[in-house]
Amino acid sequence: MSAAPINAVRPNAAPRPAESGLANRLSEGLRLPVIVAPMFLISSPELVIAAASSGVLGVYPVANARTLADLETALQSIVAKLATQGRADQWAINMIVHPTYTRFDAELELLERFRPRLVITALGGPQRALDRVHAFGGKVFSDVISMTHARKAIDAGADGLVLIASGAGGHTGSYSPFAFVDEVRRFWSGPLVLGGAISNARSIRAALTLGADFAYMGTRFIGAPETLVSDGYREMLVRAGLEDIVMTKAITGVTANWLRESLEAANFDFSKVDVAGKVDFSDIMGDAKAWKRIWGAGQGVSNVTAVESVQQIVDALVRDYAQLDALDAHLAAWPRTA
Numbered sequence: 001m002s003a004a005p006i007n008a009v010r011p012n013a014a015p016r017p018a019e020s021g022l023a024n025r026l027s028e029g030l031r032l033p034v035i036v037a038p039m040f041l042i043s044s045p046e047l048v049i050a051a052a053s054s055g056v057l058g059v060y061p062v063a064n065a066r067t068l069a070d071l072e073t074a075l076q077s078i079v080a081k082l083a084t085q086g087r088a089d090q091w092a093i094n095m096i097v098h099p100t101y102t103r104f105d106a107e108l109e110l111l112e113r114f115r116p117r118l119v120i121t122a123l124g125g126p127q128r129a130l131d132r133v134h135a136f137g138g139k140v141f142s143d144v145i146s147m148t149h150a151r152k153a154i155d156a157g158a159d160g161l162v163l164i165a166s167g168a169g170g171h172t173g174s175y176s177p178f179a180f181v182d183e184v185r186r187f188w189s190g191p192l193v194l195g196g197a198i199s200n201a202r203s204i205r206a207a208l209t210l211g212a213d214f215a216y217m218g219t220r221f222i223g224a225p226e227t228l229v230s231d232g233y234r235e236m237l238v239r240a241g242l243e244d245i246v247m248t249k250a251i252t253g254v255t256a257n258w259l260r261e262s263l264e265a266a267n268f269d270f271s272k273v274d275v276a277g278k279v280d281f282s283d284i285m286g287d288a289k290a291w292k293r294i295w296g297a298g299q300g301v302s303n304v305t306a307v308e309s310v311q312q313i314v315d316a317l318v319r320d321y322a323q324l325d326a327l328d329a330h331l332a333a334w335p336r337t338a
């Protein structure tokens, strides 16, 4: 008899039941099941507002506000603007929960006043945020790159998962999305977001086919005028293709995808591409941090072919999604009778 696989899909653990209908409720008012992913030094309040106005969901990474006063101003502007559009709830927050990130408690205190309906935690388990976000009625999704962390997040009480598969911009996972969604769906029926090189309509549809509820899209939106990036970054994205993306732990200590040209411009020593840097998020706003000169992007970068506004990008995705009928015919061709 062969031994049971070491990592069998928790044969002894009853899955925690997911809140019924949560993914549907979060997708109300959206034109596509797209979340504009949070991006350090890139996402602005304007990006989050433009995402909602265009019919998708934007996420503000609280670390992008240099001070707590800036954070309060950012949240006020998002809430005020969206309230005028009758979309007061259509925004979400991203928090770094890594133990080295020291501003966490103060940020959470502010969020208790603004009450985002969704908080997405990154760089650690969701425990630090769960009770307090639940207390004001918010939901917590945990961003994960491994099966172990996916299980732990659900066990801890997360309301949903954001699976970062291979090819993602910034900190990336390494699993194939096929395998990752499939194995997570064996124990989790609740909200599932999939990220990693999803940058066109066909990929959004593929994410849903795999079993995800939402596509998490970062790279496709970096170049929009609503972001905080320089024109040089925008132009570099337009020039870049798959082979211009370099994966390394050298910059932040965590595996991430970067634009080769920006690494070259920063005189990065490519012989160190396999050497891990130090993980430390205690001073990510500091001027010395490499992030400012070394620019992230994912493997879906070739879909950035021009500088387009969020509205233009979303309109194009909606139009392309509606034109996937040819794909339907392709799918309907199978199975064939032999």
Ligand SMILES: Cc1cc2nc3c(=O)[nH]c(=O)nc-3n(C[C@H](O)[C@H](O)[C@H](O)COP(=O)(O)O)c2cc1C
Binding pocket: 037, 038, 039, 040, 041, 042, 061, 063, 094, 121, 122, 143, 164, 167, 168, 169, 170, 171, 195, 196, 197, 198, 199, 216, 217, 218, 219, 220, 295, 296, 297, 298, 299, 300
């Ligand atoms: C430059 C850059 C910065 C990022 N910063 C963050 C961040 O601050 N917090 C976070 O949770 N994810 C961050 N991400 C990851 C995105 O939220 C998301 O997982 C990723 O963009 C999805 O893959 P894609 O870029 O291929 O669409 C960043 C991604 C990029 C490209």
